[in-house]
Amino acid sequence: MTQAIDDLDRWIRGEFTDLNTKLEEIYFAEKALVLRGSAEVDELTAVLVRDGGSLISKVSERKVLPENADARYELLGMVGFYLAACRRHEVEPDQAQFASLALALAAPLGVAPRFASSHQNIHNRSVGGSLTTFTTLDSERVFLLYNGLSVMAYRRAAHALLSVPALGVSSPLATYHLTDAVAALRDVLRFSQALAGELDRDRFFYNIRPYFKSHRVGSREFRGVNAGDFAAINAIDVLLGLCSPHDPFYQGVITEKYPYVAPKDQKLLRSLATTESLLDMVVRELEAGPPSAPLRENAELLLDACRGHAAATVFHHNQLVAPFLREPAGYAPPEHQADMTTSGPPLEAVIETLARLRDLRAAHERPGVATARPTLDRVRALLQSAS
Numbered sequence: 001m002t003q004a005i006d007d008l009d010r011w012i013r014g015e016f017t018d019l020n021t022k023l024e025e026i027y028f029a030e031k032a033l034v035l036r037g038s039a040e041v042d043e044l045t046a047v048l049v050r051d052g053g054s055l056i057s058k059v060s061e062r063k064v065l066p067e068n069a070d071a072r073y074e075l076l077g078m079v080g081f082y083l084a085a086c087r088r089h090e091v092e093p094d095q096a097q098f099a100s101l102a103l104a105l106a107a108p109l110g111v112a113p114r115f116a117s118s119h120q121n122i123h124n125r126s127v128g129g130s131l132t133t134f135t136t137l138d139s140e141r142v143f144l145l146y147n148g149l150s151v152m153a154y155r156r157a158a159h160a161l162l163s164v165p166a167l168g169v170s171s172p173l174a175t176y177h178l179t180d181a182v183a184a185l186r187d188v189l190r191f192s193q194a195l196a197g198e199l200d201r202d203r204f205f206y207n208i209r210p211y212f213k214s215h216r217v218g219s220r221e222f223r224g225v226n227a228g229d230f231a232a233i234n235a236i237d238v239l240l241g242l243c244s245p246h247d248p249f250y251q252g253v254i255t256e257k258y259p260y261v262a263p264k265d266q267k268l269l270r271s272l273a274t275t276e277s278l279l280d281m282v283v284r285e286l287e288a289g290p291p292s293a294p295l296r297e298n299a300e301l302l303l304d305a306c307r308g309h310a311a312a313t314v315f316h317h318n319q320l321v322a323p324f325l326r327e328p329a330g331y332a333p334p335e336h337q338a339d340m341t342t343s344g345p346p347l348e349a350v351i352e353t354l355a356r357l358r359d360l361r362a363a364h365e366r367p368g369v370a371t372a373r374p375t376l377d378r379v380r381a382l383l384q385s386a387s
C-alpha cells in the first residue's frame with residue numbers, strides 16, 4: 001500500500017469508527033434514525049466529512065492505483081465505507097473528491113462504485129483481530145460475525161455441491177461432498193438462529209442497517225447492499241434444482257446482483273446459465289433402472305440438502321426479515337418509509353420478491369409458480385418403489 005492508502009486505512013479503522021459510534025449513540029438516545037441541527041451532531045459529522053474527504057483526495061491526486069485487483073477492491077471498500085457513512089448521516093460529500101476514484105477502481109473490476117456486503121465478509125481483511133466496521137457497537141460485531149459465518153457456510157455448501165458433477169451423482173466419492181453440503185446448510189441455519197437470538201432489534205434498525213442504503217456516486221444512484229449479495233447462494237439454488245436459470249424471474253434476480261457481488265463471484269454467477277441441476281441428474285439415473293447403493297444414499301442426501309436450504313430460507317424470512325426490518329419499519333416516521341429497503345422498491349414489493357424466492361427455495365406449492373415440488377416428490381417415489 002502507498003502512504004496515502006495506508007493513512008486512509010488507518011483512519012477508517014480508527015477515527016472513522018469512533019465518530020460514527022458517537023453519532024449513533026446520540027441518535028439512539030433520542031430514538032431517531034438521524035438528527036440534524038444539534039451542534040454536537042453537526043460538529044462530529046463535519047469532522048467525518050472533512051477528514052475522510054481530505055484523505056481520499058490524497059489517494060485520488062496520486063492517480064496511481066494498486067496493480068493487484070484485490071488491493072483495488074479493498075480500496076474501493078474504504079472509499080465506499082466513507083460514502084455510505086455520509087449517506088447514513090445525510091450529508092452530501094464533495095463528489096469531485098471521490099467519484100473519479102470510485103469509478104476508476106470499480107469500472108475495470110466490473111462492479112458498482114460503492115461498498116458491497118462482500119467488503120464486510122469475504123474481503124474484510126482483519127488487522128489486530130478486528131474487522132473493518134462502521135462503528136464499535138456490539139450489535140455491528142454480532143451482525144458481521146453471524147452474517148459472515150452464514151456466508152462462509154453457504155460458500156462451503158456451494159463448493160461441496162459444485163464438486164459433484166465431475167464425479168457423477170452415483171459416485172461413492174460424491175457422498176462425501178453431499179454429506180458436507182448437508183452439514184454446511186445446517187450451519188447456515190445455526191448461525192442465522194444465533195444472529196436472531198443475539199442481535200438487538202432496535203440497535204440493528206437504528207444504528208446498523210442505515211449504513212446499507214442506496215446512494216449516488218457521480219451522476220448515478222447505486223442501490224444499497226444486502227446480505228444476499230454473493231454467488232454461492234445462487235449456485236446452491238441451481239445445483240439443488242430448486243431454482244432454474246431459465247426462469248425469467250430468477251434470471252432477473254441473478255442479473256440484477258452482478259455489480260454487487262465480488263469480482264470473483266461474478267464468474268460463478270455467469271456459469272449458472274449452463275449448470276445442470278443435481279436433482280435432474282438423480283431423476284435420470286433413478287429412472288434408468290434399480291439404483292446402486294451409492295446412488296440411493298446420494299439421492300437421500302440431496303433431499304436432505306434441499307430440506308436444509310428450505311429451513312434456512314424460511315428462517316431468514318420469518319425470523320430475520322420480519323422482526324428486524326418489517327416490524328420496526330412499521331413504526332418509522334412517514335418521511336423515512338421510502339428508505340426502508342436496500343434495493344430501491346418499496347418494502348412490501350421487496351418482501352414479495354423475497355417470498356417468491358423463499359417459495360422456490362423451499363419448493364412450496366405456489367399458484368402460478370413452477371417450483372421443484374413435483375420433481376422432489378418424483379425422487380421420493382422412485383426411491384420408495386426401488387426399496
Ligand code: HEM
Binds near residue numbers: 228253320325343344
Ligand atoms: C437482521 C438480519 C437480516 C435482515 C433484516 C435481512 C433482510 C433482507 C432483505 C430485506 C432482503 C431483500 C433486499 C432488498 O432487495 O432490498 C434480503 C436479501 C437476502 N438476504 Fe437477508 N437479511 C438479514 C440477514 C441475512 C443473513 C444472515 C443472510 C445469510 C447469508 C441473508 C441472506 C440473504 C439473501 C441470500 C438475500 C437475497 C436473496 C437472493 O438474491 O438470493 N440475510 N435480506
